[in-house]
Amino acid sequence: MRKNTSNFLISLCVILFSSLLQMSVSCSNNERDAEKVTIDNEITEITNITETSAVVSADLNSNGNENVLFRGICIGTQTNPTINDTKHQEQGNVLGLYTAKFENLPYNTKFYARPFITTNSKTIYGNEITFTTKNISVPTVSTLEVSSVTQNSAVFNGKIENDDSSKLLSKGFYFSKTNSKPEYKDQKIESNENFEFSNSVTDLEPNTIYYVRAFASNLAGTALGEVVSFKTTSFVLPTVSTTVATSILENTAVSGGVVLQEGSNPVTERGVCWDTAPNPTITYDRTKDGNGAGSFTSNLKSLKPFTQYYVRAYATSAAGTSYGQQIWVKTIGGDKPTVEASVSASKNTVYITVKVLKQGSDNITAINAKCFDMDGNNVGKLVSGSGWSNSNIYAPVTFEISGLSSKSKYYIVGSATNSLGTSTSEKIYITTL
Template sequence: MKRLQYIIWCSLLLFVASCEKDTEPTNFAPVPVTGETSGITRFEATLSGTVTPHPDSPQGQKHSIYFLISSMSSKLLEKVDTIAGTRKAENEYTLTLKDLKPGTTYYYSIESSSGHNAVRGTIKEFTTLSTDDPSVTLSLTGKTENSISVSGIVTDEGGATIQARGFVYKLYSEGSNDPTLADGTTVTGESGENGSFVGVIKENILPETAYIIRAYATNNDHKTGYSQSITVTTNQLQVPSLTTGDASDLTAYSAMLHATFLSDNGFEVTERGFCYSAESQTPTIDHPRVRSELEGNDFTASVSGLEPSKTYYYRAYAINEKGAGYGETKEFTLPEVQTLTLSSPKVSNVTTNGATITSSVNLPSGASILEKGICYSTSVLQPTIEGEHIIDPSEGNNISVELKDLIEGRQYYVCAYAISRDGTFYSVPAEFSTVQTALAEVSNITLGDIDISSAALSAKITKDGGTEILEKGFCYSLNTEMPTIDNTLAVDPSEGMSINATLTGLEEGKAYYVRAYATNKNGTAYSNAVTFTTVQHYKPAVEGLAEIEVNDDNATMEARLTDNGGMSITECGFCWDNSSAEPDITRHKKVIATLKDGVFQAQLTGLAYNTSYHVRAYAVNGKGVGYSAYVIIKTGSSAKATIADMTAGNPTPSTLDVSATVSADGGAEITERGFVYSSKGTPSVEECEKKIVMKGTVGEMSATLTGLTGYTNYSIRAYAVNKNGTAYSNTATARTKKTDPSIDDPAFPGTRTIKKK
């Protein structure tokens, strides 16, 4: 469709061009001739064609030469590819197509275009070769009794890439069809030499069995080709051969089995013995089995743990690398049980290292005693002949044995035993203890004075165990909750039943575990363990740090000593810093306070205005310095005082009345206030000796200046002093009167106040 639109578009252009003035040279169409197709394969083909220019074409006229190809339209009207041709010779062009689809018909034509018109040759077609089933050959490379080795070669991929290859097989039967992927078992082929592939068939392969096998290959066109089938019979199983003998020495629970080994059939035997079962008449090594030695042709094995009066089937077996070979199946039936019963042992003549044990055996009809005696143990509640035992060699049913070389004061467990054809039978157990002198007994410890490095202890030996006390004292440890004499000792060398000692060289503030002990020939007896902790001194503990008052350059702090650490306090107070969160007394400012009733208070001085400080309380003893948690305080700020309403008046020849108001103290205490005056300029506290000091702080103040000179002009200022300096009022001026009141002074009719600018 796109190609058709293109042709229509070109025709319209030619039509429009023909309607314009004939200013372009005339175009003469060349003659395209579509050639034949060569080199056709499943995926490639080479197209050819010629384009002969018109003899009247202008010199140098250019044309585009290309091929049109489509697999959908025989008229090249839809899904058309336009591909430029390659010039092979004068007027001859070719195009090799690749990646074609097998078995597909393609339509093509050569075409020439000058840009104004296009001329096409005849439309021709070709068909690519179709894909086929791959061709495969098969060869047998080896076989054993349970495997078949094969190889294959893909001789023709069928025109497509091989995606899978391998072997398919099934059990052979007369008239059976060749195996396929649908009904056979497959084995994937592994790449071999020269393009071959190999495989080993193992799954469900049996000895001396025929199998039919084919190689196969599948290409990416989903076509599968098979080789000719071959039939292969696996080798004979080369397992050992042997014969099964008769059973002997039957008891109610066991039997002795016999067999003769015949041949290993060329492969070493790694195991042989007997397999048996009470259910299966053809037992295998998957049933219970018992092994035998590998030496000699005749071999035996004893089977035990069987059930009385039951029939068992058994076969001899031998195993080599080819598998298990079996002898013929035989059977045996076990007799009923011959049970012996024994009376409970009686113990007599017990000493420190011996005792006499007696018992009797009850025999059923036809039974006999093969062995009898006593077995004993200090740990096993029901001892057997697997442990310590003594045989009674006497005839008859009675048992009497004297045990010797026993351990003094040890508890023993004893059983009488008797052995019959059907096993070993035991009496119920009995127990006894040999005579022994006892351990000593020690009372609980009484704790005396405990200090930093010592502790006084006492205890008593309440019983000596009937023998001499060899050593007594206390054993103690920091780590062992139940100390023994293997730990540290404090030996009491005194005689008697009392135990007293003072432990010395202890560590301060440590918890110790201690037991009193007493040793005699039977061992060491201990008291119950007690624990104590030596006295410990430590740094003081300070809490409750709080600010009482915070000013601009000082603050009053208070804290509480909660623990002196067991020692006297040598110093307490407060330390502070404006940068460190943990000020200390060695690097930062501090103030020492007086401790009273566990509380101390002090004033921090020299603080900066509007500054935050970290403050900690501290206390010092012989162990060091203990600090409280820090608090943060922030100072305020103050300024000079403020003075208003300065006036001077009511002059006389020697006096003036003055008044002013200290309206604010500036946030700091007024330490002095009053008036300064001078007849020689502006007065100040520093430079003027004439001043009058007034009582009070903030508020009004007034005074009468005396001793003045008549008819003299005075400057007066009120002042107030705090720690930030001296503040002044405005300057008031006044003239005293003349000493001769008759003289008038028109230049100074009265007084006036000069305000600060």
């Protein structure tokens, strides 16, 4: 009887333990099921997918009675992204739709996205959805013919044939006069225009071959167009002739010229230039008599009397300055030198000192002295003269005349000569000892 009672108690304990175990398992499963049901946070759609961005939308329908601090979306390039990856989150225990725009993503890349909520103690993730950013390739660009070529400028032209629907980061031209395949190491100019773009380039060298090609860059890289070569034109100087001078006076004269051809550039200034030395240039005296082609009249002013000038017409353009044939003009008027003399005498000799007071309008070529008897005859013999120098024309010059009679009366004159003639001093009378 005792044995049966023991077996009964054992069987009863097994039944009770089994029942408690089933109840425990049932309660655990019911809690997890309740969490799954009550927390409803899922990604609803992914839109506006580009090469570098996407918009992810999610809906938090139920928070499962959790105290939600943040809700958000996280993405990554591996499955099951977490808040330690790229994320967007909003603060507050708010139900309903929310979106996140992810930018600066790499192109042609697969991403995994999950919604999440963060409570005081944990982060709970929702469903996972994947998306892939769009692929891109380098654009296609063409180099068009260079236009408006001058001596030092040109217009480069290009065209974007295909941008692969990706934003262009830059476009423009590489060019060089030495590299027949210009690239980023060479000269560069960028354009802000649209698919057909142009750039005006200056400061080029004349009569020089240049190589140019268009470029366009996006996130995938830089594309280069074909190479186009061109040659800048040469500078051509104007052609000008000089008009023979007329109305020549002491201080003025009239000349001029004719611009026969302007050359490669418009004539911006024309006139005549002059100097007392041959081949005058515009660095000397000059007139300014308009611009362009055709004839012009020039008035020469502030000239010196009885002076020979060399005159040339000129014409100036961006190519430089050219000159016409040289003519010469000699003004009228002018003065002979002004001199004075002094004298002393011995028994048979007189000593005459001649001094130039004014040179006159031209260089002095000779200084002299003579002695005359009272009948006006040139008498005596010139024994010596101290000479004179062009470097100091105002230095006194002394002459000695001998062979005169003692105690006889004479008169002397000094003289100086330039191209206008010879001038003499006043007569000075003297009696020998």
